[in-house]
Amino acid sequence: MEQMKVLLRNQGKPDMEDAKAYIATGGYDGLKRALEMDGAEIIEELKKSGLRGRGGAGFPTWLKLKFAFDTESAEKYIVCNADEGEPGTNKDRVLMSCDPHSLLEGMVIAGRAIGAHVGYIYLRAEYPQVRPILQRAIDSAYTCHALGKHIFGSDFEFDISIRSGAGAYVCGEETALFESIEGKRGEPRYKPPFPGVHGLFGKPTALNNVETLANISHIFRNGAIWFAGIGTKGSTGTKLFTVAGNVAHRGVYEFPMGINLKALIYENCGGIADGKGLLAVQTGGSSGPFIRPDQIDIPLDIDFVAASGGRLGCGTVFVIDDSNCILDIVRNTQDFFAYESCGQCTPCREGTIRVAQIVDKICRGDGSMVDVRALQELIDMLRVAPLCGLGHSSAVPIASVLQNFMPEVEKHLDGDACVWCNTQKGGRS
Ligand SMILES: Cc1cc2nc3c(=O)[nH]c(=O)nc-3n(C[C@H](O)[C@H](O)[C@H](O)COP(=O)(O)O)c2cc1C
Ligand code: SF4
Known part of the structure; x- marks a missing residue:
């Protein structure tokens, strides 16, 4: 199967930290469209798209935004989870490096949806090379009026800044992440209350993964119907897969949701490295199950993988050859x-x-x-x-x-x- 590059459409293009270069590719058209809509309309569009979270649990994105939208508060927040602590996973790093404005655009649209004016990107400390890329993109977005006051001449304002993690895997958990941004020890909170009601600094907050937020920009540029037409019925859109371990061609790949796991490993990634046999595959990162070679002929769709006892999670596929135990x-x-x-x-x-x-x-x-x-x-x-x-x-x-x-x-x-x-x-x- 051919890769379908939506999230990675700007990979390899020069100067993608520059907002003008991004605008030349149709970037920020989605935000301009969203600025003509109110919060309820934006959330309805996301509902139609079927977008589900790419950070692990596959929660419907529109519903998460709706919780924060429905909670009355003068202060609300959009938080981007760029902690990417799952071993062997680097799809968010690739995405932020090759198309940082798609993330910023998604965050502003999400902010417009819930009535938030501040967004934070919680960036993994182990990605020092990504921070300057994101910062240059943020600075450039302010210059081009994609951030700040009166975004593209509208009455909407939104600011984004970066916060660094300190290297703890648990800080990828949403409430531990809030604690960390607040300057406390990164320990998860009891839930409920959920973040849509009591999130960052005790205010209604929508927290999403990098890939989820970047998808929002494409949904508003191309339309919810277009997005819903990609992938499977319950898992729409494309998905970034980090294929790691003993595979011939490791890397980050983008395919429509529902691609067959066996085909991904053998056709797209060149099979097992060094001509060895396959021992096991772990899907969904470290917290996913190990499955046998006779169990890999499955579509990578959130519900299908879950129903067969696995998890799609963040989309990591860890391949283990038979020289291991x-x-x-x-x-x-x-x-x-x-x-x-x-x-x-x-x-x-x-x-x-x-x-x-x-x-x-x-x-x-x-x-x-x-x-x-x-x-x-x-x-x-x-x-x-x-x-x-x-x-x-x-x-x-x-x-x-x-x-x-x-x-x-x-x-x-x-x-x-x-x-x-x-x-x-x-x-x-
Ligand atoms: C221990 C732990 C670590 C996690 N690490 C991450 C992470 O690095 N990135 C991420 O997006 N989600 C991570 N999550 C999931 C988040 O808590 C949250 O569900 C997710 O970011 C929501 O975004 P989404 O709805 O866009 O998927 C982690 C969860 C747990 C329990
Ligand atoms: S809060 Fe409890 S379950 Fe979560 S990481 Fe800490 S010790 Fe483990």
Whole structure:
């Protein structure tokens, strides 16, 4: 299947930080159209487009804006989640680098929709090269009246500034992100109240992923009907996929939603690197499940992947060749969660460490079925007890290994140490 470049349409073009260059490509036409509409009309257009969040959960974007729209307040905020902490994921970095104004334009339209006049981009600290690109784009947008007072001669005003993260994965969680911007420790809040009612600085806030917001600019430039005609019925538009791991051609690709996972790996990304076989694929980032080679003939559509026990998440596809051991790979993933747990709530703080320790024990050949049963109990607890999505999703990778790769787990039990696992550096926790 051919790539369909909508979000990446300006990739490779020079000077895309310059608002004038962006305008020459039809940029800001969507904003000009939105400035003639009121908030309710903008939200209705987004509803018609079917746009769903690209940050992980696939929540309908129009509904999120509507919550903030419906809440009375003199101050409201638009926040762009550019934390991109999911290991192996860099689609937001690519998008912000090649077409920063599409993000700014989407943020202004979202601000117009809910009646916000201030937007923040929460940028991952590990992307120092993106910050000057975004800043130059913001400065240029002010010069061209796409930001500031009287945007394109209208009565609408909107300001955008950048805030840096400090390197914690949990700060990608929306409420931890608010705490971080507010200068506090990045720990998730209890919900409800939800951000549409009580978000940044306690005000109604709409927080969206970079890709979601950039999509808004294209929807208003080309129309909701055009957008709804791309992809599948429940997952409209295109999607950026970061394909990582042992694949011949790694990178960020853009396809209509619903592209077949197997075709993506074998036809578009050149198959498994170095002529090796496929061991497993993890979809949706570290918090996604590992699936077997016979399970990859599926469309990458938000609902379909969820119904088959997976998750599309942020669209990361992590390919693992058969020179690896799945137990060693999942040990690494569970170490990551134990390390990144913010420690605020006991089930996650203790549970993620215990899971990582047991997986390491099994890797070393010291585990038994008693440990597998203990893992299952911990998984059941982690699915429900933690406060935020980090704790919940930490159970997904190990649960998928117990479900899809039990023969490999059994091979490690009762003294059968795996040579591969023992030569790797595991057990960080
Ligand atoms: C631990 C954790 C980390 C997250 N990291 C990110 C991230 O880096 N970027 C992102 O857009 N969403 C991330 N999310 C999801 C956000 O909380 C939020 O749902 C999302 O940004 C909403 O945007 P969307 O509706 O446009 O998808 C994370 C969630 C959790 C629980
Ligand atoms: S689930 Fe984990 S990351 Fe989330 S608040 Fe609790 S300890 Fe922190």
